[in-house]
Amino acid sequence: MARPVRFNILQKSTQDWGINQVDMPEGHTGEGFFATSLDKVVGLARKNSLWPLPFATSCCGIEFMATMGSHYDLARFGAERVGFSPRQCDLLMVMGTIAKKMGPVVKQVYLQMAEPRWVMAVGACASSGGIFDTYSVLQGIDQVVPVDVYVPGCPPRPEAILDGFMKIQDLVHNESLRRRNGPKYKALLESYGIQ
Amino acid sequence: MPLGNDVVKTKLLEQFGEVLTEWEEQYGMISFTAPRELNLKVLNFLYDSSELSFKFLTDLTGVHYPDRKGEELCVVYHLHNLVENARIRFKVYAPVETPDIYTASGLFSGANWMERETYDFYGINFVGHPNLKRVLNVDEMDYFPMRKEFPLEDQTRVDKDDEMFGR
Numbered sequence: 001m002a003r004p005v006r007f008n009i010l011q012k013s014t015q016d017w018g019i020n021q022v023d024m025p026e027g028h029t030g031e032g033f034f035a036t037s038l039d040k041v042v043g044l045a046r047k048n049s050l051w052p053l054p055f056a057t058s059c060c061g062i063e064f065m066a067t068m069g070s071h072y073d074l075a076r077f078g079a080e081r082v083g084f085s086p087r088q089c090d091l092l093m094v095m096g097t098i099a100k101k102m103g104p105v106v107k108q109v110y111l112q113m114a115e116p117r118w119v120m121a122v123g124a125c126a127s128s129g130g131i132f133d134t135y136s137v138l139q140g141i142d143q144v145v146p147v148d149v150y151v152p153g154c155p156p157r158p159e160a161i162l163d164g165f166m167k168i169q170d171l172v173h174n175e176s177l178r179r180r181n182g183p184k185y186k187a188l189l190e191s192y193g194i195q
Numbered sequence: 196m197p198l199g200n201d202v203v204k205t206k207l208l209e210q211f212g213e214v215l216t217e218w219e220e221q222y223g224m225i226s227f228t229a230p231r232e233l234n235l236k237v238l239n240f241l242y243d244s245s246e247l248s249f250k251f252l253t254d255l256t257g258v259h260y261p262d263r264k265g266e267e268l269c270v271v272y273h274l275h276n277l278v279e280n281a282r283i284r285f286k287v288y289a290p291v292e293t294p295d296i297y298t299a300s301g302l303f304s305g306a307n308w309m310e311r312e313t314y315d316f317y318g319i320n321f322v323g324h325p326n327l328k329r330v331l332n333v334d335e336m337d338y339f340p341m342r343k344e345f346p347l348e349d350q351t352r353v354d355k356d357d358e359m360f361g362r
Contacts (some may be wrong), residue, residue, distance in 0.1 A: 100333050135340040136332060 022048060037191030039177050046090070046116070047173040048078035050165075053089035055109060060123035060155040064095050067158040077165055088114035091168060092145070095155075097125040103180045110145040112167065114181050118168055121147045122161055124154040146188055198247070198279035200225040206247055212239055217286070222265040226284040234287045235297045241274060241283070242302060249274035249283060255299065255309035257317035259291075259342045268319055272299070289319065291342075298324040316341035348359070 025044055027036030052074070056064055068074050068082065083089040086109045098106055110119065120142050124130030129139035134159040141147060148171055151164035179185055189195070197278040203225060207215055215237075217228040229237045251294040253273040260267055266288035274283045289296055298321040310321045311330040318339035321327055329336065338345075 101331075135336075135345075 012147050040131035042177060043173040043175060047169045050077075050079050050091050050118075050168070050172065051081050051083045051089045052079050052091045052093050052114070052165075053083055053086055053109070055092060055094045055096075055106065057098065057102065058125070060126065063155045063158055064093065064122065064161060067161045072158040072162060074162065074165065077162070077169065079165065086110075087114060089113055090172075092116060092117065092119045093122055094119065094126045094141050095122040097130065097132055098141055100138050101136075103138045103141075103144045104140055107144045107192075115174075116175070118148045118171065119145055120149045120151065120164055121129065122164065122170055123153045123156055127152065130154060144192065146192060196362060198281040200281075203247060203283060206244065207237070207240070211237065224282050224284055226286070228286045228288065230268075231289050231296050233288040234272075235299065236300070238272065238274075238299055238302055241285075247276065248278060249276045249281075251275040251277050252303040252305050252309075253282070254300070255306050255313060257319055257341070258314040259317060261343050263288070265290050266319055268294045270296055270313065270319060294319045295322050296320070297322050298327075300324055315339075318342065329360060333334070 022044060024034075025036045025040035027034055027040070029035075054064055056062075066072060074080075075151060079091075086092070090113075092110055092113060110117070119141075121127045125132060125137070126141050127147075129137050131154070133139075138144065149164050149167045151160050153160050156164075164181065200220060200223070201260055204218060204227075207227070211229070211233065214233065215227050215229050230361050241247050251274065253275045254271070255273070256271050258269040258271060260269060268289045268291055270287050270289070272285045274285065276282075287296060294317070298310055300310060300321070301323070307325070308330055310319075310324055311327060313319050313336070314321060314324075314327050315329045315331050316339060328334070332340065
């Protein structure tokens with residue numbers, strides 16, 4: 001198959017085609033080599049290939065479907081592959097009301113995910129129980145699992161979900177490789193009764 | 196010839212007499228109260244009587260009346276005669292300290308889960324029920340949420356304090 005015409009007529013960098021590329025991390029460049037810290041490379045790789053696990057229970061899930069669709073297109077952020085197996089995923093996106101009976105399920109899914117893992121609470125219900133100030137609804141999923149980013153809104157617009165996703169990317173990008181072995185993180189998990 | 200409310204009432208009064216009380220008719224639907232020991236007898240009579248033949252249990256639910264001393268908890272049966280398309284509502288009351296009422300699950304299989312739900316939310320103890328445990332709420336719950344015993348907001352929470360909401 002012939003190459004697209006632009007490859008033949010435009011001898012320009014990809015930047016000029018309107019394709020975003022990730023900036024090079026800080027480091028030392030020389031002839032034939034580039035040196036940087038492992039932290040930065042790993043952060044860069046993880047950040048741009050997050051596999052989200054959607055845990056959608058209600059209307060925020062519908063907004064997420066729009067976010068995954070071609071108009072908003074979460075795939076632009078390297079999250080093309082939405083996994084439905086917790087074992088393969090990095091990011092748990094909890095979208096919608098979590099009833100108290102569903103709480104243990106959320107925790108089970110979280111436990112099944114491999115480190116490093118991140119959690120995003122999308123919408124008022126997942127963040128705080130929202131309007132469901134009642135006996136049957138969990139008042140925020142942070143009662144059962146630690147949450148990294150909260151997205152406000154009822155439901156949040158796809159832009160807000162994307163913004164939350166970019167916040168997660170920032171966290172992933174800047175996370176120290178030692179964090180998950182540190183005593184502070186262990187204490188955090190301990191406070192949720194997770195070993 | 197449709198089954199009229201007056202026919203139903205006469206039949207019931209013939210069988211049980213004055214123990215059936217609080218007769219009323221709202222929107223064309225007849226309603227009465229029976230002593231709680233008689234609930235199965237009344238249900239069986241309504242079911243077996245060839246003329247009445249209320250053979251379908253539309254609904255079984257509970258109500259909490261905190262102001263009715265000695266009979267705070269109420270169980271309401273909605274019955275339907277599918278042939279005549281006639282409906283009837285029938286209530287029994289029990290005190291909140293001993294909320295024991297005989298189970299209707301022997302007569303209507305559909306009452307099984309309805310009674311579990313009523314137990315779940317009102318704590319009514321259906322004597323003789325084969326599997327009386329919570330059906331909707333979490334098993335660890337140690338209270339009956341639909342009883343009018345609670346303030347509207349969960350008082351134990353710390354995240355939504357008055358200061359943050361300007362109350």
